[in-house]
Structure formats: C-alpha cells, structure tokens
Amino acid sequence: MNTLMTIPADVRLAGRSGQFTQPTAGCAPGFIQANMMIVPQAQAFDFLLFCQRNPKPCPLVEVLGPGQVEPACAPGANIATDLPGYRVYRDGELVEERSDISALWQDDFVTFLIGCSFSFESAVMQAGIPLRHVDQGRNVTMFRTNMACAPAGIFQGPMVVTMRPIKSRDVAKVVEVSGRFPLAHGTPVHIGNPQTIGIYDLSKPDYGDAVEILPDEIPVFWACGVTPQAVAQASRLPLCITHAPGKMFVTDILG
C-alpha cells in the first residue's frame, strides 16, 4: 500500500483492509475528500441545522440516512470501515482511535460528510499561486477565531479558520478560484487584519503548523472543516465519531 493510489475505491478498500492507516492527502487526486462526523439521530437534526446555517465551515457533501453506511457519493463504500482512521468521543472526550468502527455501529447513527480544502488547494496551485504549507510539507495553519458560528440547538461555538499567506497581487485571483469550490469552503471569510477576528499571533496556530509570512504577502483566512468537530466535541455529545486528522473519506465525485 502507498499514498499514491489514484482510484478512490482503491483508497477505500485499502482503508477497509486495515493495512492503509496513513493520511489521505495526495490520494486519488481530483476527487473530493470529506471530513466525517457521525452523531446519533437524537442530535442529527440540530447538527444538520448547524451545517445548514454555517455553510462555509460545514459544506455538506452528503448526509446519510440513519443507520446507512453506503454513501451515494461512493457506491459500494462502507463508511464504518473505509477510512484509514477514526476517533471516538464520549461526553466530548477522545476515548479511542481505531481503524474500523463496525463493532460500534448503531442503527441510529447519522453520518455527515463535510467538504475539505484539498480540491481548492489543487486548483489554486494549478492557477500558479504557490501554497507555502504544501511546498514545505507542513499541515495547514489553523486558528480559533472570535467569529461565532450561527448556533443550532446544542451546537454552538467559534469558527476555526485556516490561514494561507498569499501575495498581494494574487489575493483577488485566490478569491475567484476558491469561490468555484463551495464544497471546499468557498471564498475566504477574512482577508488581512488577523486581530479583527481575534488572532493576535500568526506564529502560534491553535492547530497545524506555523508558516512564515513574507513582506509582500497578506494572510488570507478560510472557514475550516475542523469547526464542526470542535463544536460537536464542545457540546459534549454522549457519543460522536469523526475521521482521524487527515484521514479523510475519499468520494467518487470529481472536485
């Protein structure tokens, strides 16, 4: 097994076999990868409403029906086995990381597949705009902000954003290109002036790795798929299961 698999079903079957437990970045280029969140049906309406009210951090690729494990966006797939890693939270606390959740599956589990930024990052780089964290092989820089998400039922909390330094001359272009990918968080939520959104030190991210910002660059902020997970955990659900960081669900949809 290697991380250069090009067919989405191959990535999923490798995950299912238990032999592929790596992050999915670079796998099946061009296909949409998704953050995954599973909540029991008792909380599913509130969480769906939260996503509907916060489409930039929570762009819904698909919501599976209660108990359903095969998504329409990946016929033949099994959501309970095909990711390279899962995290299980009870009462908001991480209790275990595993490579298969079949043994935990409940008929009332509702699975949310939420877009991630991979497809828009490829398009940005193809448009000739370099992305420093990719060039340096680091995780993207992420911050909690002071921007409140629109609450829904038990779900509320601040928006988490990614930050990418962009040359001044490329800022308009990066807005245009990212706007073509609403399922990958769409246009930026904020450009420049990090302190306005509660970020006081760009060298100290809340998640991921810091990157340098050069004098001719502007920090550009996009809504981040970590938001719904952070919010779901903060709401201290009795049970909630997510993908392990970077270990996404790979769909058959071209991004």
Place this chain on the structure above:
Amino acid sequence: MNTLMTIPADVRLAGRSGQFTQPTAGCAPGFIQANMMIVPQAQAFDFLLFCQRNPKPCPLVEVLGPGQVEPACAPGANIATDLPGYRVYRDGELVEERSDISALWQDDFVTFLIGCSFSFESAVMQAGIPLRHVDQGRNVTMFRTNMACAPAGIFQGPMVVTMRPIKSRDVAKVVEVSGRFPLAHGTPVHIGNPQTIGIYDLSKPDYGDAVEILPDEIPVFWACGVTPQAVAQASRLPLCITHAPGKMFVTDILG
C-alpha cells in the same frame, strides 16, 4: 393597503393586520421572497435532509429552530402572522386556508423558508430577456416531471418544474443569469425536449397557466418551489402548514 409596498416590514405588518390578503408578487422589489413550510419536529430531520439532497427545488433561505417564529432573515417578523395567507394540511389533505396560524402554533413547529423564483425573474427581465407569463399577467407554467427527487425518510416524489419559453439566442444568457441566484432555484434543470422529462403536452400544465411557445423559442425548465409542498403533502404528514399560493414570506434579504 396595496400591492406596491416597497419595504419588506410594511408587507409583513400588512399581512399581520389581516387587511392584506393578496399575493406578494411585485411587493418589496429586490427582496427575497420565500415559500414557507412548517412541519412538526418529528418530521423535521427528514424534511431538512430532503432539502439538503434536493437543493435546486428546495433552496433553503432559512430553517427556524423548533417553536421559533422570528426568522434571522427578518428581525421583528412573526412567521405565524405575517404572511397574507396560510394553508393547513392534515394527513395530506387541505383542511383550511386562513390568514393567521397563531391559534394553531405548537412548540415543536419547525419552519422552512425556501427560495422562490421572483428574484431571478427580475434579473432576467433586467438583462433584456422577456418573460411571457409576466408580460401577460399569468401564473408561471408548472409541470410534474418524471425526474425523481432524492428521497429522504418519508419524503419522496417527482420534481415539479416551471417552464418559460426563451428565444434560442437568449438561452445561454438565461442560464448565466439564473445561475447567479442559487436561492431562486439557480440554473435550469432541463432545456428543450420536454418529453424526456415526462412532459407530453406543453399546453396542459399541472399547475399555473399555459403560455404560447413561438417558433424561435425553446422551452426552458427550472426546479420549482412547489416540489417540497407536493412531496410533503403526498407523504401524508399528520400536520403541515404552508403559505397560500403566491402569498409568500417577504424577507429583509436583498436577492
């Protein structure tokens, strides 16, 4: 009271007073108007999922929390009083039309506001493309199709579409303009060849009025906000409340 009110809050207060019971077409030009659907919370997850899976017929402007009557898109408004007319369905049957539903209100009512085509029609006409049903003062032509909506729980059924005859030279432009209004059903779902989607006689619409199609025109079909109502009624919910035809909820959002 007249139908030329220009301020959304004036239209809503007129509806609340009980003195304005007319369709809202032409009221508060430029502001988004919405189809309204109220279902009890027991069916709300399924209906929200249905809308999420069928964004062209069911573009969500807003979903209110259980029991909530004041939408974020219209501060100060009351969803139970501010429409010029309501329809109450029990077990899928229309049982009454009334101008106020305060007396029927339940704490578990979840209100869905779903975009309608008014904003995109204004933009199309401003782009120099005439719309025959508007010019002739008729209702838009609507058909049930053989295109199945993506089902969700108890909700399933065919998509209802509107048809507008468009000159061949303007078809690309009308796609472009309507695409800018995803909350008004976005781009067409079908262009030309009505029989492909199960429409065999354009002169016999299932809802609304027929209009002539001239030799240099193509029938262009858009997803229609009647779809969720038809589907909700067909599912024979114990209780469901909608706006009366043409008597929309007027929001404070510019379209």
